Amino acid sequence: MKDILEYTSYRQYIADYYAERKAKSAFSWQEFATLAGFSSSIFLKYVSEGRYNLGEATAVRVATAMKLADYECDFFVELVKFDHAKTDAEKKAAYGKMISIAEAHKAKVLEGDSFRFFSDWKNPVIRELAPAMPGAKPLALAHACREKITAAEVSETLNFLVKAGLLQKDDAGNYTQTEKSVTTGPMEVTPVAVRGMHRQMGEFALDAIEGVPQAERHFSGVTLGVTHEAYDEIVQEIAECRKRIIAIATRDSAVDEVYRLNMQFFPMTNIKGLKK
Numbered sequence: 001m002k003d004i005l006e007y008t009s010y011r012q013y014i015a016d017y018y019a020e021r022k023a024k025s026a027f028s029w030q031e032f033a034t035l036a037g038f039s040s041s042i043f044l045k046y047v048s049e050g051r052y053n054l055g056e057a058t059a060v061r062v063a064t065a066m067k068l069a070d071y072e073c074d075f076f077v078e079l080v081k082f083d084h085a086k087t088d089a090e091k092k093a094a095y096g097k098m099i100s101i102a103e104a105h106k107a108k109v110l111e112g113d114s115f116r117f118f119s120d121w122k123n124p125v126i127r128e129l130a131p132a133m134p135g136a137k138p139l140a141l142a143h144a145c146r147e148k149i150t151a152a153e154v155s156e157t158l159n160f161l162v163k164a165g166l167l168q169k170d171d172a173g174n175y176t177q178t179e180k181s182v183t184t185g186p187m188e189v190t191p192v193a194v195r196g197m198h199r200q201m202g203e204f205a206l207d208a209i210e211g212v213p214q215a216e217r218h219f220s221g222v223t224l225g226v227t228h229e230a231y232d233e234i235v236q237e238i239a240e241c242r243k244r245i246i247a248i249a250t251r252d253s254a255v256d257e258v259y260r261l262n263m264q265f266f267p268m269t270n271i272k273g274l275k276k
Contacts, residue, residue: 010079035065113164130175132255
């Protein structure tokens with residue numbers, strides 16, 4: 001069974017813990033529930049299946065029943081908070097604590113680097129900018145950004161990107177990318193951070209309407225009435241277009257500026273809701 005610090009779902013941890021105990025002995029859901037102080041013999045089974053939830057107090061009881069102590073118990077409680085969080089801000093706070101607990105004990109949380117990368121606009125921008133300005137100091141990189149960023153923040157960002165394996169630094173102090181592009185992949189937690197980045201980049205786009213000369217920016221849009229089938233086809237077309245744009249941008253190693261491309265396709269009406 002994996003270490004608790006490698007989990008992002010408390011339900012999966014409970015299920016794995018039960019399966020491991022069951023494989024080694026006559027352990028039952030009833031015994032598990034009794035150890036955690038629950039009267040219902042199937043309560044924890046239903047929790048693992050997503051039918052019931054744990055509260056913070058009951059999470060501690062379950063963690064104790066599974067012999068999780070000290071930081072392991074704290075981590076389990078944060079897993080519960082993360083799962084039940086109602087807003088992205090609450091999810092980010094819980095996941096941030098999970099990462100802190102793991103790092104304090106020399107462990108690495110699954111998706112931790114990816115979560116941090118997509119949590120802040122500075123990471124993708126500096127990842128593109130640093131290789132484009134060989135030998136540039138953090139202050140020069142900060143001045144090259146349109147959005148406000150300090151030299152200290154640039155240094156911190158560079159250190160993270162190198163540590164995460166997204167940039168390489170040579171003996172001369174120059175940076176190169178380890179990969180041409182970064183994608184989220186099929187992850188459970190990272191989309192929370194990605195939504196936050198979309199908000200940040202959306203706000204920057206609004207500022208660019210007035211703050212960037214028209215010759216250096218491109219904005220266009222169209223309002224459409226579509227069927228569900230057409231929606232699926234358009235989303236696929238956007239995905240293919242995005243791939244072609246990435247191919248154009250990455251075929252040349254030279255960089256003149258760092259740009260952000262936002263592709264947004266969202267409903268302006270709720271006809272389906274009216275039919276319920």
